[in-house]
Amino acid sequence: MATVVNESDIFTCSICLEKLKSPKSLPCLHTFCELCIGEFILSTERRAGHKLKSYPCPVCRSVVTPTKPKDETSLWASALPHNFLIASLMDQSESTGTKQECHMCKKQNKQNLATRWCRECSEAFCDDCLQLHNLMKFSADHRVVKIEKIDTLSARASEPSFIIDTCSVHKSKVLDAFCFDHQELCCVYCITLHHRKCENIQAIDMIENKKDKIETLRYELTEVKNKTGKLTEEKDLEKVKLNAVFKQIEMEAKTTVISMKKNLDGLLGAFMKELNLIQEEHDVSQEEKSESLKTFMNIINQLQDKSKIVGQHGTLNQMFIHFERSKCELKSATKDAISALNTDSIEDAKFVLNDTIIGVVNADYLGKIDVTKQTAIQCDQYERRLKPTSVLLDTTRPPLSFDNICLQHRKTIHLPGYSIMSCVYCSDRIVMLAGREKISSYKIKAIDISNENILAEYSSSERIKRLAYDFDSKYLFVSCINYQLFSLKFINEFESEIVIKNDDMIGSIMVFEGVLYAIVNKSVKSSSLEHLHAGTGSLETRFDIDTDTGSNCGLVINCKNKSLVHTSYNNALVCTSLDGEIIFSNEEMFQIVSLAIHPNGIVFVGTSPGKIFCVSEDGKQTRKLLNKTKKFVKDISLNASLAVCGNGYLEIYDVLADT
Incomplete structure (x- = not known):
């Protein structure tokens, strides 16, 4: 829904909340006072603590990169583009009596009143500047209006500037045709220069259901948006799930390392305990040996002292006695010392690391992250998920032709207990069905083929034979077995039944250019819709044919060359002019029950056994498109897709070019 923009909001700076002064625009189109945005940039740099390379928009946070980042930050605001549009609107809003100045003159510090406004440039011009504007090649085709006839603000808000009908190649020409062969819009120059040999070109004015295409486009955009939303939700959910998985992996890794640390701490404690015990044993052994050596040293010292005294003061006999005793004592002390020293002792020690621990120490990674990747989804599957169900917007395939046309099943809608006799499109996604629901209950149903919802129903006491729909008047025409012919207005529901005068048995019916055509009693009759609805018209014979209206028959009109195609009594396919002159007759098929026709002239033929054929525009070639439908x-019926109906079912086929 469009939002009403307040003038005060447009002219208010989002930083100071006052009227804009020297308005400056950011690339995201938000506008601020030059002083305000300059202060904002400087405060952002002060908070960052270093020179900025970019800064965010104060409103939408879009990143803005200055055009000259090497300049002083204080100069960045003045280098931003001046918003001349806002400035001019502010000038206009200050006083309704104030005249609009020429923007080009104002840039040259001149003052001249503007007489014209350019919608593309969004600027006002005086007469002299307008001449220069019109001489420029890129602005020569711009839409220029008188300044007094436009309220600039409301004009820009209410008139979409993208709605243009001029050719993008030949600027001075209007697009007035469409080439179905190349799926391109054309002007008269495009047709002459690039599409001379194309066979399927039609004037845009002659193309039917143009309004319906916009409705289909809007519906399909909504459909794609919903599909994209669902896919986005799925991707977001996948992201949340994977983030949880990654968090779990992180926790497992941390838990493993913590457990390893705890185990290593335990191993270190046990190792240090063992090391201390060995060291203590070594210290005790070394102390014992040191003590024995000290004792041995003391004995030697005592013997030396005694020998000195005996040598100085003793007799020879005393000296001999001391010698013998000292010899025995020294021998005993030496034996004790040797015995104390001659025990096991630690000569050297080194640290031998456990092989498992060596693996941990030398490990270059903690563990691997085993990622299971899904196989990439095929492109056509992404197209199936994101593209709308209709092929109206499909431009990836080549143009349809008799040689490459094919049918691709989209869906089957089951309607048990509903014996369908006829179907017709009233839009690209709504199909009208007519049939018997109970023994004597006949109903017309409008079904949305996108979601299979029944939108509206209409009960009839008469057995219905064929349907036809007029996209312009929104009337559904219904022919019945018992000669009755009536019409129903349908937009969102059925209303205002109009019975059309008729005295003969009616077969197939068709609406073309405001005229109802019908096969009636071995003839083709017609009448204008205007006269029929006014009650002043009746079906008048155009020419005679041999088709029996008592059996199923087909009737379609080729909009391309304004020819009529119908079935004959012997199941031949006959093409005539609207006045009955035979163009061709094709007798290759049998048991024909219905016809449909593509805008390029290819005729679709439905047969009661469930086979679908196509016939070339000249009637000389026939191809089988579908060997067997459901029943x-x-x-x-054909519109953007082909609808095939029967007892209790409706099948939808996309009409594609086989690649």
């Missing part, structure tokens, strides 16, 4: 075919 027997009662009717077919």
